Amino acid sequence: MKAINRGVAHARDWRPAENLPLVVDALRPARRVLVTMHRGPDGDGLGSALALACALRELGREVTVYNPDELPYNFRFLRGADQVVTSLPPGAAFDVTIATDSGSADRLGPDLPRAPLCGVLINLDHHITTQPFGDINYVDPAAAAVGVLVFKIIAGLGHPLSVDAAECIYASILADTGCFRYSSTDPECLRIAAALIEAGVDPWEMTVRVYEQQPLARMMLLAEVLGTLAVQGKLATITIKNEMIARTGTGADLTDGFINYARSVDGVEVAASFREPEQQGAPWRISFRSRGRVDVAAIAQKFGGGGHRNAAGCSIAGEESSVRARIASEIEQAMNV
Numbered sequence: 001m002k003a004i005n006r007g008v009a010h011a012r013d014w015r016p017a018e019n020l021p022l023v024v025d026a027l028r029p030a031r032r033v034l035v036t037m038h039r040g041p042d043g044d045g046l047g048s049a050l051a052l053a054c055a056l057r058e059l060g061r062e063v064t065v066y067n068p069d070e071l072p073y074n075f076r077f078l079r080g081a082d083q084v085v086t087s088l089p090p091g092a093a094f095d096v097t098i099a100t101d102s103g104s105a106d107r108l109g110p111d112l113p114r115a116p117l118c119g120v121l122i123n124l125d126h127h128i129t130t131q132p133f134g135d136i137n138y139v140d141p142a143a144a145a146v147g148v149l150v151f152k153i154i155a156g157l158g159h160p161l162s163v164d165a166a167e168c169i170y171a172s173i174l175a176d177t178g179c180f181r182y183s184s185t186d187p188e189c190l191r192i193a194a195a196l197i198e199a200g201v202d203p204w205e206m207t208v209r210v211y212e213q214q215p216l217a218r219m220m221l222l223a224e225v226l227g228t229l230a231v232q233g234k235l236a237t238i239t240i241k242n243e244m245i246a247r248t249g250t251g252a253d254l255t256d257g258f259i260n261y262a263r264s265v266d267g268v269e270v271a272a273s274f275r276e277p278e279q280q281g282a283p284w285r286i287s288f289r290s291r292g293r294v295d296v297a298a299i300a301q302k303f304g305g306g307g308h309r310n311a312a313g314c315s316i317a318g319e320e321s322s323v324r325a326r327i328a329s330e331i332e333q334a335m336n337v
C-alpha cells in the first residue's frame with residue numbers, strides 16, 4: 001500500500017487522475033485516519049479537511065483532525081471544527097495521514113507522527129509549488145480548491161454526500177475562489193457547487209456564516225490597516241503592526257482578506273501585505289496578490305515561500321526598510337518582464 005509517486009519534475013506531471021484512485025484505495029481499508037492541514041489554517045485547508053473527516057466518520061472510521069493553531073473565526077461553524085485537536089499524544093498511530101492544502105511538510109504541525117506511525121501519508125494539494133512529501137501526492141494545480149479534490153475522493157469512495165460534508169466543501173471553494181470571483185473559478189468548481197447545493201447547501205446561509213458576520217473589532221482593525229495603504233505605480237502595500245492588533249483587541253486571524261482591498265485599487269497590478277513579526281528577530285510575513293499579469297508565486301519562491309500565481313506568501317527576516325526594498329525590487333523586476 002506504500003507509495004507510489006515520490007515527486008515530479010514538472011507541475012504538469014502531477015497526474016491527478018492517476019493519483020485520485022490511489023487515495024481512494026488507501027482510505028478504503030483504513031480504520032484510524034489523521035487529517036491535518038497547513039499551520040494557520042484558512043477556509044480551504046480547514047474546509048477540505050473537515051469535509052473528509054465528515055465523510056470518513058459517516059463511514060465509521062476513527063478520525064482525528066489536528067492543527068496546533070487557531071482556526072479562522074469565520075469557518076468555526078463547520079461540522080467537526082469543534083473537535084479539531086491542537087496536539088497529538090506521542091506514539092499516536094494511524095493507518096492513513098492526510099495533509100490538505102499544504103505546500104510542504106514543514107507547514108504541518110510539530111506533533112505530526114513520522115513514518116511508520118503516520119501510516120500512508122497523503123499530500124492533498126493544489127499549489128503549483130507543492131513538494132512531494134507524501135507517499136501519495138494527489139496534487140491538482142488546476143483545482144480551484146482542495147475541496148474539489150475531496151469531493152472526488154468522497155465520490156470515489158462511493159459515499160453519498162451529507163449536508164455537513166457538502167457545506168465544508170462549499171466553504172473551501174468560497175474561500176479559494178473569493179466567492180466565485182477569482183480566475184480559479186472554473187466550470188468544474190461551479191458544477192461541484194451545483195451538486196453541493198443539490199445536496200442541501202444553502203448559499204446565502206453559507207455567505208452569511210463566512211463573510212457577513214464579521215466581528216466589529218475586525219472592521220476597526222481594517223480601518224487602521226487601510227490607513228497604511230501606499231500605492232507606488234502598480235504596487236500597493238498595506239502594513240499590519242502589532243500595535244494595531246493590540247489596540248483593536250483582535251488577533252492575526254482577523255486580517256485575512258485585507259490585502260484584497262489593496263489589490264482592488266484601480267491601476268494596481270500587485271498588492272503586498274507586510275505583517276510585523278510578533279517577536280523580536282522573527283521574520284516579517286509577506287502576502288502577495290496579483291491581478292494576473294505578475295506571477296507572485298515565483299516571487300514568493302525566491303524568498304522560500306510559495307503559493308498560487310495570483311496569491312502567494314513568504315517570510316523574510318530583517319529590518320522593515322530592507323525587507324520592503326527587497327520585495328519592491330523583485331516586484332518591479334517581475335512587472336517589467
Ligand SMILES: [Mn+2]
Pocket residue numbers: 044045101126145146176
Ligand atoms: Mn487552497
